Amino acid sequence: ENSVDPVIAMPVQKQLEQRLAHRKRLEEKDVPALSMLSTTLRSRLRFSIQRPHLSRHPIFRLWTNLDKKMMLRVSAKAVGFLNLRPKDELFSAGLEMMCAYTVVSGDMVYQQYPGSSALTSEEATFVDVGDWLCEAALWVDWTTVGRVEASTQCQLLSVDAEQLASCVGLSLGVKDIAIEYCRHFHKRVVSAMPPLAPHPNDLNVPYTDYCDLVVSMDRQIQVTIGHDALKQLSQHRGGKAMERLTEEVDTGKSIVLVTGTGSIIRVVSLVALEIVRPDGRIFMQIGKWESSEKMVAFQLPGAKHERGELVGETTQRLLNTKLRMLRGSLEFLGTTREVRESMSKDYGVHTRYLRSLCSARLTVDRLDDAAMVSSFTSISAGTVSDLDMGRLMTTVSQCEVHAIRVAGDEGDRGNFYAWLSPEQITSFGTPEGERALRVWVHALSTPSGVSTELANEVSDEEVEQEEHWSCA
Secondary structure: OOOOOHHHHHHHHHHHHHHHHOOOOOOHHHOHHHHHOOHHHHHHHHHHHHHHHHOOOHHHHHHHHHOHHHHHHHHHHOEEEEEEOOOOEEEOOOOEEOEEEEEEEOOEEEEEOOOOOOOOOOEEEEEOOOOEEOHHHHOOOEEOOEEEEEOOOEEEEEEEHHHHHHHHOOOHHHHHHHHHHHHHHHHHHHHOOOOOOOOOOOOOOOOOOHHHHHHHOOHHHHHHHHHHHHHHHOOOOOHHHHHHHHHHHHHOOOEEEEOOOOOEEEEEEEEEEEEEOOOOOEEEEEEEEEOOEEEEEEEOOEEEOOOOOOHHHHHHHHHHOOOHHHOOOEEEEEEEEEEEEEEOOOOOOEEEEEEEEEEEEEOOOOOOHHHEEOOOOOOOHHHOOOHHHHHHHHHHOOOOEEEEEOOOOOOOEEEEEEEEOHHHHHHOOOHHHHHHHHHHHHHOOOOOOOOOEEOOOOOOHHHHHHHHHOOO
């Protein structure tokens, strides 16, 4: 009737045929019998349907454990289902978002373009079931930087930010956690930029994983989160390991939480620096001293995150304390995230190690000689009987070694560092290399020139793992 161009008419007809062939999913309003249920029972039914999808996010799982009545209000006022057909657009770039979404079923594609994001070329990412879209809209003012389109029939769970805030504000215990969560989420949004973090987008804001945020939170909030996890853990475990873990949670020494899958884990967050010289040698910590003892500590220089710190702030703290001689001499190139998880025999739970590896290059030809110490004081490669070990000792005898006292420390304590080639680093991982490293560290002198004895390395298993992996 309107003489539509066949180029448009044909795809219109095809899409209509496809959509009419799809059976529409039932929504609550499509089932009149539900209106006959009491408000309380209908609310409980709605939440039981939504809960498996909400609980994939650890913060909603936590709030359900702390205040289920509040989460019933959230379910009724802020949460709903949304159904999309193939080719439907969920949102486009440049929109001020007031909702977050998690995928319940179906396939979706997230696309970013140079004109609306920090990318220099178009990029497409598949969105999986359980992924969150625009989660940032729940915690900060958020404008989209990409678009999302359904590839197949999809169902999503939506959470309205204003209604969520209204419900949370009525729960004193949950409100404090929400404020702390928002504060640290916002801090990461505004600081996310290269080289220490990629730009944020609608799928991901760097370092806003639940574990990252909890590590940065106020100690009392961490204790509250830890007690929720310990309450669930106590149903299956007890004994001295449980007592020790509870004590460490109460004193702020350990962070324990429940993940989105319901796993109970202990979390340790670390930052390591990989600093490369123009000749390809890497700056490695080889040992440390404390009073009259010296110990092997073969690792990249690093430190644990302290409360409230971002990766860049932890890095700066390292340069102000352990690595003062490197301040102003580095160009940072980028950061990668590594995650490792292992069972802790001491605590009886899995420990998840989050390591941010910051890559940098030295921008000066030579560091200050003031921190240099002799590689060997009273030992030479010729006195070593093992041939392979002797060869390795010969190669390291010419290495530059720096002994740096820990800034602000009252006692005599510090670390030994050396510039090693990738081949030397690999060699120190062998049995012969480990023995050579021990001899090498034993032969070093502290800045005062007083030789000290090598300590017996029988440190706590948990500390040993954390220090080694923090930087190896």
